[in-house]
Amino acid sequence: VTREGRAAFIFLAPALGAMLIFFFLPVAAALLMSLTDFDIYALADPANARFVGLGNFARLLRDPVFWKALTNTTLFVVVCGPLTLLVALGAALLVNSKLTRFKGLFRTAYFAPVVTTLVAVATVWRYLYHPSFGLLNRFLGALGFAPIDWLGDPRWALASIILLSIWKNFGYDVIVLVAGLNSIPESLYEAARLDGAGFRAQLRHVTLPMLLPSLFFCGVITTIGYFQIFAEPYVMTNGGGPLNATLTMVLLMYKQGFRWWSMGYASAVAFVLCAVILVVTALFGRLQRRGEA
Amino acid sequence: VRRWPALALVLLAGCAKDGDRPLQFWGLGREGEVVPELLPADVESQQIPWTAAHEKILTAFVGNSSPDIGQVGNTWIPELSAIGAIEPLDGYLKESKEVSARDYFPGIWDTNVVGGHVWGIPWYVDTRILFYRRDLLEEVGFKQAPRTWSEWMEVMRRLEERAGPKGFAILLPTDEWQPPIAMALQKGAPLLRDGGRWADFREPRFKAAYETYREIYRRGFASVVPNSQVGNLYQQFAQGTFAMYITGPWNLGEMRNRLPPEMRDRWATAPMPAPDGAPWPGASVAGGASLVLFRSSVRKAEAWKLIEHLSRPDQQVRFFQLTGDLPARKSAWSTPELAGDPQARAFWQQLQNVLPTPKVPEWEQIATLFFEHSESAIRGRATTDQALAALERDVNRLLEKRRWLMDRKEKRE
Numbered sequence: 001v002t003r004e005g006r007a008a009f010i011f012l013a014p015a016l017g018a019m020l021i022f023f024f025l026p027v028a029a030a031l032l033m034s035l036t037d038f039d040i041y042a043l044a045d046p047a048n049a050r051f052v053g054l055g056n057f058a059r060l061l062r063d064p065v066f067w068k069a070l071t072n073t074t075l076f077v078v079v080c081g082p083l084t085l086l087v088a089l090g091a092a093l094l095v096n097s098k099l100t101r102f103k104g105l106f107r108t109a110y111f112a113p114v115v116t117t118l119v120a121v122a123t124v125w126r127y128l129y130h131p132s133f134g135l136l137n138r139f140l141g142a143l144g145f146a147p148i149d150w151l152g153d154p155r156w157a158l159a160s161i162i163l164l165s166i167w168k169n170f171g172y173d174v175i176v177l178v179a180g181l182n183s184i185p186e187s188l189y190e191a192a193r194l195d196g197a198g199f200r201a202q203l204r205h206v207t208l209p210m211l212l213p214s215l216f217f218c219g220v221i222t223t224i225g226y227f228q229i230f231a232e233p234y235v236m237t238n239g240g241g242p243l244n245a246t247l248t249m250v251l252l253m254y255k256q257g258f259r260w261w262s263m264g265y266a267s268a269v270a271f272v273l274c275a276v277i278l279v280v281t282a283l284f285g286r287l288q289r290r291g292e293a
Numbered sequence: 294v295r296r297w298p299a300l301a302l303v304l305l306a307g308c309a310k311d312g313d314r315p316l317q318f319w320g321l322g323r324e325g326e327v328v329p330e331l332l333p334a335d336v337e338s339q340q341i342p343w344t345a346a347h348e349k350i351l352t353a354f355v356g357n358s359s360p361d362i363g364q365v366g367n368t369w370i371p372e373l374s375a376i377g378a379i380e381p382l383d384g385y386l387k388e389s390k391e392v393s394a395r396d397y398f399p400g401i402w403d404t405n406v407v408g409g410h411v412w413g414i415p416w417y418v419d420t421r422i423l424f425y426r427r428d429l430l431e432e433v434g435f436k437q438a439p440r441t442w443s444e445w446m447e448v449m450r451r452l453e454e455r456a457g458p459k460g461f462a463i464l465l466p467t468d469e470w471q472p473p474i475a476m477a478l479q480k481g482a483p484l485l486r487d488g489g490r491w492a493d494f495r496e497p498r499f500k501a502a503y504e505t506y507r508e509i510y511r512r513g514f515a516s517v518v519p520n521s522q523v524g525n526l527y528q529q530f531a532q533g534t535f536a537m538y539i540t541g542p543w544n545l546g547e548m549r550n551r552l553p554p555e556m557r558d559r560w561a562t563a564p565m566p567a568p569d570g571a572p573w574p575g576a577s578v579a580g581g582a583s584l585v586l587f588r589s590s591v592r593k594a595e596a597w598k599l600i601e602h603l604s605r606p607d608q609q610v611r612f613f614q615l616t617g618d619l620p621a622r623k624s625a626w627s628t629p630e631l632a633g634d635p636q637a638r639a640f641w642q643q644l645q646n647v648l649p650t651p652k653v654p655e656w657e658q659i660a661t662l663f664f665e666h667s668e669s670a671i672r673g674r675a676t677t678d679q680a681l682a683a684l685e686r687d688v689n690r691l692l693e694k695r696r697w698l699m700d701r702k703e704k705r706e
Contacts, residue, residue, distance in 0.1 A: 040375070041694060
């Protein structure tokens with residue numbers, strides 16, 4: 001090891017040490033725990049925990065609640081992710097349009113939900129979704145539709161949470177995309193216009209290709225975020241109701257871990273989620289490399 | 294820079310020995326809010342919302358930061374005693390002049406006894422009884438509340454006819470396990486068998502009770518809604534959208550505050566109806582909260598004194614005045630506010646016949662599994678047999694650890 005190498009290591013040591021203690025060790029402990037049936041009885045006496053090998057994982061695969069949570073989470077990612085990105089792209093284009101005035105105001109307005117406490121947001125949205133007094137159902141009523149029990153009906157609950165999540169999260173992507181739009185040289189649009197490109201052609205051949213890195217970034221961040229969705233169903237539907245229609249992976253992990261104290265089982269859920277996210281992120285990376293090539 | 298002295302103080306306080314700390318009391322929800330008025334000035338109290346309390350008490354136990362005394366739901370006692378978070382109180386009770394089991398409702402006291410030891414002293418009591426619209430029942434020909442299941446079904450049938458398509462006879466949220474479990478207890482269903490080793494939900498008495506419960510939805514007497522979707526139930530009760538509701542003591546106060554004044558004499562309470570042929574009133578679920586002593590406390594003698602203080606009949610009356618929570622001590626019920634209140638009287642009657650749910654640490658999980666499976670039966674996605682079989686399978690799986698521990702213990706002995 002060269003002197004510089006050693007110096008670099010010394011400089012890195014505090015950060016590495018902190019990561020070792022606060023990240024790698026807990027992860028290793030959780031991995032060990034996921035191989036045991038550590039539960040409330042083991043709190044009293046660790047000897048009450050049994051080594052079960054991959055038993056927790058086998059139990060997970062048989063657990064319909066786990067599949068429900070996985071399906072819901074996947075739905076979240078697959079529906080909510082692209083929709084969020086699409087809404088954000090539309091909003092970014094509008095904000096960035098030359099015709100738009102008060103750009104700062106719109107940017108702030110779109111970003112406000114991202115930084116608002118979810119609990120406050122949830123209170124307001126619960127009013128909006130209220131079956132008999134909510135604004136949404138009043139609106140439906142005025143149009144002559146029957147009221148919908150947004151959060152109580154298992155068929156609608158997930159969609160309702162998805163709607164809320166899009167509204168809550170798209171602002172972040174708007175900011176990133178607006179920054180991306182701003183960095184596209186105006187000369188490219190001029191050249192495109194000289195070649196006779198209309199709005200659509202400009203969007204397709206200039207804006208989107210130049211925006212691709214920002215879109216990828218947003219896509220990855222949003223996807224990972226939705227895989228870990230927790231707070232929205234936790235506060236809106238009392239932790240995943242009705243009939244587990246809004247139960248997500250992290251919510252399942254939380255309930256198993258901290259409500260029932262089945263730490264072994266909860267750790268297994270955590271590692272399955274981790275594996276899923278790793279695979280999806282790797283796919284994104286591949287896609288991006290192919291896009292660049 | 295001004296912050297430094299304050300920070301230094303905090304650090305110093307952190308270094309102080311545990312013995313110098315004031316006694317720590319954890320109160321839950323509304324009780325935690327008012328308890329400082331009942332506690333001596335040198336006791337530090339912390340208020341914890343009910344929804345987070347169970348998690349917080351367990352986390353505190355793991356993190357070795359439990360308080361000295363706390364309020365816990367009495368269904369948590371089997372769990373807290375099993376993990377060794379709380380202290381048995383038998384020794385203190387033997388010496389005590391203030392607290393004696395005789396002055397408590399037997400069913401409620403029983404919830405605090407696990408494995409032959411007393412682990413908590415009841416602080417206030419909770420059970421479920423029938424709240425009903427007296428005027429609407431009279432309209433359909435019932436001068437008093439139903440006393441048997443068949444009377445109950447008949448009154449619901451008539452109320453439903455009266456209410457038409459928009460109304461319901463009874464409000465029975467699908468995620469409340471207390472009413473159906475109370476009905477099962479009335480039938481004498483054991484719920485679990487072999488000392489809590491196995492689930493017993495396909496047992497005929499349980500099945501009969503559950504069928505009756507499900508019948509209420511099947512015949513359209515109650516709407517299929519969970520609690521979160523009920524809306525303003527007081528308004529609905531006043532409007533007659535539903536005429537009966539099985540609920541707890543907190544609604545005595547809420548009904549008085551929230552119903553319009555002209556409704557004052559139009560509602561009443563009654564103990565639970567009993568299965569046909571069984572003595573009235575039928576049993577209900579023994580609930581409420583108890584005061585416990587945490588095992589990690591270094592000042593247990595003082596902490597016990599505080600429990601005795603809060604259990605004194607005059608303190609129980611004051612506590613009732615502050616919260617509306619029904620006192621656990623029978624002698625506190627002679628206060629004119631309770632003795633002269635016919636709506637509270639039904640609770641007194643009911644409390645003579647309350648039964649604990651199975652005293653196993655897994656009970657909360659079992660209750661959750663119960664209403665999850667029950668909901669799919671009520672919504673018509675499963676037959677009663679399918680739902681109960683699935684429930685039994687899941688609960689048996691849940692109890693596997695308990696069976697293993699019990700068998701291991703027996704082998705050792």
